[in-house]
Structure formats: structure tokens, C-alpha cells
Amino acid sequence: DIVMTQTPLSLSVAIGQSASISCKSSQSLKYSDGKTYLNWVFQSPGQSPKRLIYQVSKLDSGVPDRFSGTGSETDFTLKISRVEAEDLGVYYCCQGSYSPYTFGAGTKLELK
Amino acid sequence: QVQLKESGPGLVQPSQTLSLTCTVSGFSLTSYHVSWVRQPPGKGLEWMGVIWTGGSTAYNSLLKSRLSISRDTSKSQVFLKMNSLQTEDTATYYCARDYHYWGQGVMVTVSS
Numbered sequence: 001d002i003v004m005t006q007t008p009l010s011l012s013v014a015i016g017q018s019a020s021i022s023c024k025s026s027q028s029l030k031y032s033d034g035k036t037y038l039n040w041v042f043q044s045p046g047q048s049p050k051r052l053i054y055q056v057s058k059l060d061s062g063v064p065d066r067f068s069g070t071g072s073e074t075d076f077t078l079k080i081s082r083v084e085a086e087d088l089g090v091y092y093c094c095q096g097s098y099s100p101y102t103f104g105a106g107t108k109l110e111l112k
Numbered sequence: 113q114v115q116l117k118e119s120g121p122g123l124v125q126p127s128q129t130l131s132l133t134c135t136v137s138g139f140s141l142t143s144y145h146v147s148w149v150r151q152p153p154g155k156g157l158e159w160m161g162v163i164w165t166g167g168s169t170a171y172n173s174l175l176k177s178r179l180s181i182s183r184d185t186s187k188s189q190v191f192l193k194m195n196s197l198q199t200e201d202t203a204t205y206y207c208a209r210d211y212h213y214w215g216q217g218v219m220v221t222v223s224s
Contacts, residue, residue, distance in 0.1 A: 099170040
């Protein structure tokens with residue numbers, strides 16, 4: 001199974017600062033169709049998860065452009081510029097390229 | 113609009129079988145695959161399995177001996193059955209489409 005390793009597991013930021021989360025997969029996530037099915041999912045306390053980014057860098061509708069995703073093959077990054085209070089919660093990377101699909105352990109974004 | 117809703121018992125006895133239903137609306141199960149994801153209290157997301165548009169399935173390697181996912185396309189329902197439940201299976205169980213649309217989740221406690 002593909003292992004997704006996120007770092008850091010916890011991140012303290014001040015409102016208005018930027019944040020960056022790394023996600024590394026144990027093998028390339030590039031699928032045979034040429035696409036890379038790497039998603040970023042966000043969960044605020046007590047809520048269902050919500051997808052922010054799919055296929056590495058494509059923002060879901062309604063997601064602010066403060067969020068961006070980059071990377072390829074095995075190394076991926078989620079960046080949040082100008083963190084706002086509503087961004088606090090847990091971020092997960094998850095791969096949908098090869099079954100069984102897998103999640104990273106999650107990165108908790110907290111207020112400094 | 114796209115909606116998913118999980119239903120099932122809130123309490124299951126150890127060694128018994130868990131049966132959950134995910135009722136979807138706004139899309140067809142023959143056009144989109146649906147995954148089950150669970151989250152133990154205070155912990156991260158764990159992908160459990162998926163039923164694809166053609167009806168085939170794939171499962172988390174650690175759960176596959178206990179887990180079965182099926183569907184009734186005429187009723188727009190996806191079913192999860194997991195046997196030999198233990199206290200470690202206490203979690204909120206979600207169904208999700210593409211990780212983009214999620215149900216509200218159903219909390220299941222395994223206890224005698």
C-alpha cells in the first residue's frame with residue numbers, strides 16, 4: 001500500500017502569516033492516464049471533511065486562492081498564504097491514484 | 113444537489129457485525145464511485161474501501177478480511193458491512209464521493 005507521510009504534524013501560525021505542509025508518497029502517484037490523483041482535504045473541528053484541492057493543484061469551487069497546491073510524482077506541498085481564522089483545523093493529503101487509497105496522518109494548523 | 117447521508121446503529125456489541133447505509137442523491141452510483149472513510153475519536157481519517165461505478169470494490173488491506181461494500185443502484189444506496197467488531201472500531205463513519213462530497217457521518221460505538 002502507498003504510505004503518505006505528512007510534515008509537520010502540527011503547525012502554529014499567526015493570522016496573516018503563511019503556512020506550508022509537505023506530503024510525500026512512498027511511490028509515484030502519476031497514474032497511467034498521465035494524471036496525478038493527489039487531494040488535499042480539510043476538516044474543521046466537529047465538521048465533515050471538505051476537499052480543497054484535487055489533482056495536485058486544482059482548487060475546488062469556492063476555495064480561496066490563498067490556497068495552492070504544487071508537486072509531482074512523490075512530493076507535494078499545500079501552501080496557505082495569509083492564514084485566516086477559518087483555516088484553523090486539520091489538513092490531510094490523500095491519494096486516489098492506486099487502490100487501496102490512503103490518507104496522510106494529518107497536519108493540525110493552530111493559532112500562534 | 114449532491115448529497116450523501118449515512119445511517120445505522122449508534123451502538124454495536126463487540127464481536128457483532130456493523131451494517132451502515134449511505135443514501136445518495138443528485139448523482140448516479142453508476143457514474144461516480146463512493147468510498148467509506150472512518151475516523152476514531154481524536155484521530156485521523158482512515159480510508160476503508162470503495163465501490164466503483166461498475167460495482168467492483170477495493171478495500172483497505174488491514175480491513176479487507178472483515179469488510180464488505182455493496183450497493184443497490186435502484187435505491188441509490190451503498191452498504192457497508194464489517195464483522196467481528198472490536199472497541200478499536202469505535203469511530204465516525206463517513207461515505208464520500210470523490211472526497212469532494214461527504215456525508216455528515218455516523219458515530220458508531222463498539223461496547224457491551
